[in-house]
Amino acid sequence: MHPSACVEATEKLGNMLAVHFDQPGGPENLYLKEVAKPSPGEGEVLLKVVASALNRADILQRQGQYAPPPGASTILGVEASGHVVELGPGCQGHWKIGDPAMALLPGGGQAQYVTVPEGFLMPIPAGLTMPQAAAIPEAWLTTFQLLHLVGNVQAGDSVLIHAGVSGVGTAAIQLTRLAGAVPLVTAGSQYKIQMAEKLGAAVGFNYKEEDFSEAAMKFTKGAGVNLILDCIGGSYWEKNVNCLAADGRWVLYGLMGGNEVNGPLLSKLLFKRGSLISSLLRSRVKKYKQTLVKAFTEQVVPHFSTESTHRLRPVVDRVYPVAKIQEAHKYMESNQHVGKIALELPQ
Ligand SMILES: NC(=O)c1ccc[n+]([C@@H]2O[C@H](COP(=O)([O-])OP(=O)(O)OC[C@H]3O[C@@H](n4cnc5c(N)ncnc54)[C@H](OP(=O)(O)O)[C@@H]3O)[C@@H](O)[C@H]2O)c1
Structure with missing residues (x-):
């Protein structure tokens, strides 16, 4: 059967295609499965997904190391872009049928339809494609939160x-610049460092070839860095604390x-009066995420427009049809990409 005929037949049965795995393990376990199409509950909309994007969380979930938060869809995908196709009871009228939107999700985005609390939806900035929009919610909301709500970044x-x-x-490079920080x-x-510098990094250190801690101390003329956004943890702890500024x-x-x-670690941190703070976005409560989405929509989304003097750009490395989900995961695990890996859903 032609793929579009297959999609039509699936939809006629009230079903949809979604990324699925039966057992935790490697990318070869992933496949597209026909599952029931969800219905929007109180205060939720149904989004017909055009694009989604991969995150490291998908790899961990596939490996059985990161369960979705209670109540969340077990389908992979923590972000999506598409069109509103149904409003659940009690929606406040902020969104109407047909509106394009991008959404932060606790799961479920790598499917043809996903239900979303209306407060997790954002307008798609003018001029962006659906894959570019799908590349925004998780990475950019995480970064906005880490810099401003958690890290208290200052100009x-x-x-x-x-x-x-x-x-x-x-x-993070672009939002750090937007905050007037360095x-x-x-x-x-070296290629990745050049890409980072194109996006606005003041300097880059190849951690495979030099001690980034010493290099950061040199760059800051011995003062150390005021803020570290650290997704590495164990292998970097000593270098991190060594290049942290006093009160960092x-x-x-x-x-x-x-x-x-x-x-x-403790004595090194104490003598710098340093703060070590941890953060996870996915498990935050609904109200926190809604407030974050609202602040991001007001303060950051306008900067994706071509008219902004601080124009922000979602970086999409590759777009895969969702049928190639195994290849997309393998590509992420190869660490070759710069920015995001997007997925397109069959329409
Ligand atoms: N806490 C939260 O709320 C939250 C939300 C979103 C993401 N995250 C975390 O943010 C991180 C980035 O996620 P992402 O989806 O943006 O990742 P990504 O695009 O897949 O990029 C990850 C990159 O990290 C580098 N890397 C991997 N292992 C490394 C290691 N052991 N040491 C040093 N560098 C390593 C690799 O680049 P190189 O070539 O430079 O090594 C790799 O390409 C992940 O840890 C993810 O779990 C957390």
Whole structure:
């Protein structure tokens, strides 16, 4: 059967296609499965998904290391873009049928339809494609939250951003600049550092070839960095604390470098009067996320427009049809990408 005929037949049965795995494990476990189309509950809308994007959380969930929060869809996908096609009871009238929107999700975005609390939807900035819009919610809301709500970034601060051209890193460089602060990045290749500098990084350190901590101390003329956005954890702890400025904030939001610390972390942190703060967005309560989405929509979304003097750009490395989900996961795990990997859903 032609793929579009197959999609039509699926929809006629009240079903949809969604990314699924039966057992935790490698990318080869992923496939598209026909599942029941969800119905919007109180205060929710139904979004017909045009595009979604991958996140490290998808890899961890597929491996059985990151369960979705209670009540969330078990389908992969924490962000999506598409069109509103149904309003649930009690919606406040902010959205109408046919509106294009992008959404932050606790799960369920890698499917043809997803239900979304209306307060998690954002307008799509003019001029962006659906895959570009799908690349915004998770990385940019995470970064906005880490910089402003958790890290209390101030104009003039030096901000060390690890995994500098990850999905989050590409947003963090730009939002650090928007805050009037100075982004320093680490990344695993010279090419990635060049990409980070194009996005606004003041300097980049190839962590495979140099000690980023010493390099950051040199760059800040011995003062150290005021804020660290750290998604690496264990393998970087000592270098992080060594280059933290007095009264600096170290925000831990991922553990790609492991979770073990062996050494005098506490004394090193104490003598700098440093703060170590951790943050996870996905498990936050609904009200917190709604407030975050509202603040981001008002303060950041206008800067994606071509007219903004501080124009922000979602960075999309590749777009895969969702049928190639296995390849998309393999590509993310190869660490070759710069920015986001997007997925297109069959229409
Ligand atoms: N807490 C939250 O709320 C939250 C929300 C979103 C994402 N996150 C976290 O943010 C991080 C980035 O997510 P993403 O989806 O943006 O990732 P991504 O685009 O897949 O990028 C990850 C990059 O990190 C680098 N990396 C991987 N392992 C590393 C290691 N052991 N040491 C140093 N660098 C390493 C690699 O680049 P190089 O080539 O430079 O090594 C890799 O390409 C993840 O840890 C994710 O879990 C947390």
